[in-house]
Amino acid sequence: MSPAEPLSANMEDYLEAIFHISEEKQAARAKDIADRVQVNKSSVTGALRSLSEKGLVNYAPYDIITLTTKGKVLATEIVRRHAALKEFFVKILLIDKIEAEEAACKVEHAISKTIIDRLINFVEFMEICPRGGKAWLRGFRRHCENGDTANRCGDYITACLEDLEKRKRQMASSHKTRKHGVSSQK
Amino acid sequence: MSPAEPLSANMEDYLEAIFHISEEKQAARAKDIADRVQVNKSSVTGALRSLSEKGLVNYAPYDIITLTTKGKVLATEIVRRHAALKEFFVKILLIDKIEAEEAACKVEHAISKTIIDRLINFVEFMEICPRGGKAWLRGFRRHCENGDTANRCGDYITACLEDLEKRKRQMASSHKTRKHGVSSQK
DNA sequence: TAAAAAAGTTAGTTACACCAAACTTTATAC
DNA sequence: GTATAAAGTTTGGTGTAACTAACTTTTTTA
Structure with missing residues (x-):
């Protein structure tokens, strides 16, 4: 071979x-x-x-x-x-x-392969973590469109906290399934 | 030419x-x-x-x-x-x-060039936005290392809020300088 | 400054990947 | 079932980018 x-x-x-x-x-x-x-x-x-x-x-x-x-x-x-x-x-x-x-x-x-695995992991984490996710992406979109930055992020933090509470409630009922459990590089 | x-x-x-x-x-x-x-x-x-x-x-x-x-x-x-x-x-x-x-x-x-510009913009936003930044990266690092996800993010939200306050204080004194103001694609 | 070493070039070859044109094989239509 | 069309192949040629070996130019050193 x-x-x-x-x-x-x-x-x-x-x-x-x-x-x-x-x-x-x-x-x-x-x-x-x-x-x-x-x-x-x-x-x-x-x-x-x-x-x-x-x-x-x-x-x-x-x-x-x-x-x-x-x-x-x-x-x-x-x-x-x-x-x-x-x-x-x-x-x-x-x-x-x-x-x-x-x-x-x-x-x-x-x-x-290493970088692709990390990239997949990254996108996944982005969607899972309440500090990241869709609200965070909206912030990034604004940043791209009109150069808006830190001064507006406070609003999103509030949204994030709400999102976190929602997730905690979900977490309490159902068990999570894991995928792409990439550990540190050897 | x-x-x-x-x-x-x-x-x-x-x-x-x-x-x-x-x-x-x-x-x-x-x-x-x-x-x-x-x-x-x-x-x-x-x-x-x-x-x-x-x-x-x-x-x-x-x-x-x-x-x-x-x-x-x-x-x-x-x-x-x-x-x-x-x-x-x-x-x-x-x-x-x-x-x-x-x-x-x-x-x-x-x-x-389009993607490189976006990537630069992305990394920049990551470092500017209080919901992103270093605390968020620590979360991602843990996610990579041991598959830990949403359940720990609450701690980081607290850190983020503190970070936000700090930034607001900084903002009050000095004026910001802008760079990489990438607008929507034509 | 002349010999030796280093740097740079040329010539010839190889491998990859493409093309157009001519040809062969297979499929379709009458 | 044979003519024609479509699909597939072969041949010969192009361009890129690399190599080795032999050669020339420049630089170093003795």
């Missing part, structure tokens, strides 16, 4: 495309991949041969294209990175969906 | 290296660049020719290497992206400095 040397950004894009097409249709055709990745169909042939050699896709000339188990694992990881980045851009940085999507496409190839 | 088609990640790395070497020493030598970018010196010659053609570096064979005004502007922008990413990784995501540095090196080539 090779220590799985990293895929190039281009190959990751092909893998991601095959993953998405396979989800939508039953089989992935070279034409679909070419359309999605926006390359010439002859480039797809080359990419498929390369990905096949790496054991990531099942490929034989003129045959239908599927991901191997290894390929599926890798594609899922790329899609996860993409989704996490897009969510952060949209929910936290308040970037519009189209631009967030484009940015995620580029950054997903450059970011490590 | 060309609409300045984007530089490749590789060329951005060279530009950044020349920028940093120029800051440290008086003149940038090809050897220094090769050492910094970790490439063979013959690769540097090729890169310099390419950057020279694009009007970003002043280059003549065997001569010293400097950035043009255009090159300096571009390099400054890359360095800004790098710094903003690193700061976000270290201060907000609590990634250790070494890994943050490595990550910033990769991501800086993939991220747009």
Whole structure:
């Protein structure tokens, strides 16, 4: 077993495309991949041969294209990175969906698992913590729009305290389910 | 004037290296660049020719290497992206400095100005807003370390309120200076 | 100042990733 | 069931960016 040397950004894009097409249709055709990745169909042939050699896709000339188990694992990881980045851009940085999507496409190839895990954790905490959450985000939105800062935050603290009380009441009845319990780095 | 088609990640790395070497020493030598970018010196010659053609570096064979005004502007922008990413990784995501540095090196080539501006704005707001800031970050740190969440946030709210009072007192005496007043996207 | 070392360049090669054009295979339509 | 269209492949060529090895220029040192 090779220590799985990293895929190039281009190959990751092909893998991601095959993953998405396979989800939508039953089989992935070279034409679909070419359309999605926006390359010439002859480039797809080359990419498929390369990905096949790496054991990531099942490929034989003129045959239908599927991901191997290894390929599926890798594609899922790329899609996860993409989704996490897009969510952060949209929910936290308040970037519009189209631009967030484009940015995620580029950054997903450059970011490590450690940072993606932290980012997911961060967005989650933002939504859970009563001092953060939606009221805090409203404050950030104002900050972006008109440079408003600390002098208005007092109002939100009040909202936060109310939110905290509400949560305490909720907490009393139901037990929480945990996910993404990222501990300190080793 | 060309609409300045984007530089490749590789060329951005060279530009950044020349920028940093120029800051440290008086003149940038090809050897220094090769050492910094970790490439063979013959690769540097090729890169310099390419950057020279694009009007970003002043280059003549065997001569010293400097950035043009255009090159300096571009390099400054890359360095800004790098710094903003690193700061976000270290201060907000609590990634250790070494890994943050490595990550910033990769991501800086993939991220747009819009998002970098927002990220800078975000980190700034985080430090300004009394509901965010250091107390909030302590909460996030605990969340990362042991999955602790909402039930402990009450303590921090108290700290936040104290912080807010302190800020109000400060506000009363001195006038604020504004920076990074990012408005809504066009 | 002449020899040696260091720095820089050139030439030739490799790998990746793309393209257009020509060709082959498979699918669709009549 | 054969003609045609669509899909897929091969061939040959481009550009980027790296390398090694051989060479030239500059700098250092003795």
